[in-house]
Amino acid sequence: MPNYLTPGVYVEEVASGARPIQAVGTSTAGFVGVAPNPSVRAHEPVAINSWQQFMRIFGAGTHKAHTTCLAQAVYGFFLNGGGRCYVVNCQDETQLTGDRKGLGVLESIDEVAIVAAPGFVSPAAYDAVLSHCELMEDRVAILDGPATAAAINDLTKVAAARMQVEKSDDGEKQAQTGKGAAGLRPRNSDAGYGAVYFPWIVGRDPLNSRSLIRMPPSGHLAGIYARSDATRGVHKAPANEVVRGALNVSYRVTRHEQAELNPQGVNCIRFFPREGIRVWGARTLAPAASEWRYINVRRLFNMVKESIAQSTRWVVFEPNDQDLWKAITRDVSAFLTLLWRQGALFGSTPQEAFFVQCDAETNPPEVRDAGQVVTRIGLAPVKPAEFVIFQIGQGVGGTETEVQQ
Structure with a gap:
């Protein structure tokens, strides 16, 4: 007194x-990949608020920019309802996992809640993105499934194949050379910090609208996450949503094939004659019996943890x-x-x-x-x-x- x-x-x-x-934001994405101009602002987290801004920064200096998986993902993100993302321009998979080059520079950005490395589908890339999210504990990974349609035959057998590879003495060699199915599905994330989607989608090249190309779905899915958060809330599973910009899918998964993929945590992008192309899965890479098997549950807890941690600092x-x-x-x-x-x-x-x-x-x-x-x-x-x-x-x-x- x-x-x-x-x-x-x-x-x-x-x-x-x-x-x-106050609830923290849940829809800011972080993309790591090769930009149309690979020499611009390399290994630096750049805040992007529109597709036009992305092209002004990462398309500058090239007379005719060539499309990349990163450009396709950023375009799909904003097309599907995304509002803000961070882009890290790196040259290859080695830089993706390198210290303070690829994913490492996103560790200092608390705003990021979704992470993707568009087009990187190797076991090492999968593990790097998942490990980053598991370390940070405030974001989830969106992973692209295998790029080739022929991979469906191995994906439906992925559980047995992964067990055989894990028991094999040269399992690491098989995963690297692609002789087994271990590299087709990312490893498990017991706490559900990642989700994988298959197949890739077909749409117009954002840098050449006359060309139809096959694109990794992770950027479009990140936009769908943001759109679902804005319209329904983070507790709503980002599924049964239309994929804007998708004119076709690289492989039309059947109901019976999805019956084998879904329990393994592989979310399918399905074509329906009446409803169009929709996201038809909401599983994480956690085991089927885990309490973290749904992506909306994982993201809800991420939001609650982060919100309470930030708003109760007065207690210290x-x-x-x-x-x-x-x-x-x-x-x-x-x-x-x-x-x-x-x-x-x-x-x-x-x-x-x-x-x-x-x-x-x-x-x-x-x-x-x-x-x-x-x-x-x-x-x-x-x-x-x-x-x-x-x-x-x-x-x-x-x-x-x-x-x-």
Whole structure:
């Protein structure tokens, strides 16, 4: 309390009420690849807000720029609803995985929530992008499946092939030479920090509209992620969405082929006669029995973790007592209640959707003596209705229909 020495009336501003937790952005992408002009701003994260800006920067200095997978991905990103991305211009796969050259320069950009290396489909590239996202724990990887349509025969057998390669003494050699199917599907990410999509799409070359080319889908998918986040929220699975700019697919996956690919975490881009070309999968590279098998669940938890971490920095060095515990519980509960009202959490009441515990049980004397304050949070995320089943039976009085989701 201040010292009052002179008689009079004093008016003070007293901080009270909750400190609102704001949700962080989830749609900023980071692309690493070869630009049309490979010599421009190499190994530097460049913020890009439009396709025109990308061409002004990375297409400059070339009389007639040649298309690249990176250019196709950035074009597809903005075409499908993306608003902001970072581009890192690197020359080859060695620089992609090099320290402070490719993916490494994105580590300092907290804004990035989606990472892709368009066109890089080798086991080393897959592992590099996944390892980057697993290290950062605040972003997910979108990986391109194999470029050739013939790979579908190996992809449908990928589980058995990967097991054989892992048991083989020269498994590394097989993966590098492409003799096995191990390189066709990226490795597992147990915490679900990545998703892979197959096949590549066919569309107009963004640098030559008269030419139809085969393009990696990762950039278009990153735009779809951003579009779904803006229209529905990060909790909505970015699937059953139209791929803008896709005029065809390099391979038309059948229903039976997807029945083998989907359990292995390979998301298919399907052509439907009436609905057009759509994203028809929302799985991560986590095991099928994992709680992280859906990409929207992984991205929702990424957003919640990052939002709470950024908005509760005021807690640091505060007195670790009951007042602080109540303030933390109040602020986090208010944030999660808002998510529940938006449909991101499952439950008819907030109590069913989440819990927040910060009290003497989570903060005993030994924890407080260590300078720590521990808050336990539990969430019940909404998961996609991946399989919609209509059970139809004929009754005595007519037809009975039961709908299950």
